[in-house]
Amino acid sequence: MKLEQAPCDLCGSTDVELVATLPDPERIAPGEFDVVLCRHCGLQFVNPRPDKSAIGACYPVSYYAYSGHQKTAQRPTLRKKIKAAIRSSRALSTMASYLPGVCAAAIDTPFEEDFNYWMPSGAILEVGCGSGGVLDIMQNNGWRTVGIEPSSEAALLAQANGHQIFVLGGDDEYPEGLTQQCFDLIYLSHSLEHMHFPSRSLKNLGCLLKRSTGRMVIEVPNAESLLTYLFGEVTPIYDVPRHLYFFSPDTLSAMLKKAGYHIESMRVFSRPNQFVRCFKSNTRRFSFVPWQLKADKNISSPEFLAAMKSLSKYAEQANLGAAIRVVVSRPD
Numbered sequence: 001m002k003l004e005q006a007p008c009d010l011c012g013s014t015d016v017e018l019v020a021t022l023p024d025p026e027r028i029a030p031g032e033f034d035v036v037l038c039r040h041c042g043l044q045f046v047n048p049r050p051d052k053s054a055i056g057a058c059y060p061v062s063y064y065a066y067s068g069h070q071k072t073a074q075r076p077t078l079r080k081k082i083k084a085a086i087r088s089s090r091a092l093s094t095m096a097s098y099l100p101g102v103c104a105a106a107i108d109t110p111f112e113e114d115f116n117y118w119m120p121s122g123a124i125l126e127v128g129c130g131s132g133g134v135l136d137i138m139q140n141n142g143w144r145t146v147g148i149e150p151s152s153e154a155a156l157l158a159q160a161n162g163h164q165i166f167v168l169g170g171d172d173e174y175p176e177g178l179t180q181q182c183f184d185l186i187y188l189s190h191s192l193e194h195m196h197f198p199s200r201s202l203k204n205l206g207c208l209l210k211r212s213t214g215r216m217v218i219e220v221p222n223a224e225s226l227l228t229y230l231f232g233e234v235t236p237i238y239d240v241p242r243h244l245y246f247f248s249p250d251t252l253s254a255m256l257k258k259a260g261y262h263i264e265s266m267r268v269f270s271r272p273n274q275f276v277r278c279f280k281s282n283t284r285r286f287s288f289v290p291w292q293l294k295a296d297k298n299i300s301s302p303e304f305l306a307a308m309k310s311l312s313k314y315a316e317q318a319n320l321g322a323a324i325r326v327v328v329s330r331p332d
């Protein structure tokens, strides 16, 4: 496998220290990979790494984001008709946001929590859209849907559901058909950490985001989470070499600001299931705990699940959630 050395993508420094040496947990890429920390800015990344020509072979055919799915047919219920009417006007959308019950009932896209109001339908670009699950939801809500996806197999599945897909990486050079477009919403869900040059991708995308009113939503795993503190290198974040970067709230903010974005909001969050999965696959490490986790009957007990729920809640309160979600805009 062809490996390449890379300087820090955030500050350009080559002054790094070794954090961990890890094998591919999927056992696809041979050998082990060094995770390093930039001494200047604190960004963590894989170095050396498979180059862009070699990385495709590191993804299993069964990669979760690539699985096909049946698009749910849109039923024109009265609720949907009312929502569509409200969405068509920013004034009505804002008014609806003052009615918490109505607003909560209307949550049917992955973004209401971020914006706390219904965005009028517009154009969305998803970077790393896989087979298009999120684009399906947005299209059903009246959005024009465009995706960027490096896997041609996944892109075909998304295209079959009526989305315009560009088969390329987020950090590749964008073709004219894409650079001439402008988007109200750009979404990157667990894709920035897969790219070789995330800074270049953010710069590319900035030119496509509508100034002032456009929003970009980015979600990445959090390197400074309770999960990584408890489980270290066996945490799903260290999915090397598919994950090439390990962001913290600080390094992600710094990269976004450097690319000219304004940060509207940033939060970290956790899900109890992530703790359940980590404990279940690492019971040997925790043989000292009183629940006797090795026994299957205890690991699914209501007490265990309640404990995982509490841990997850604590992680969020302590700002140690497993994922970072940030909303940014571009000033005029």
Ligand SMILES: [Zn+2]
Residues within 6 Å of the ligand: 008, 009, 010, 011, 012, 013, 038, 039, 040, 041, 042, 043
């Ligand atoms: Zn750096």
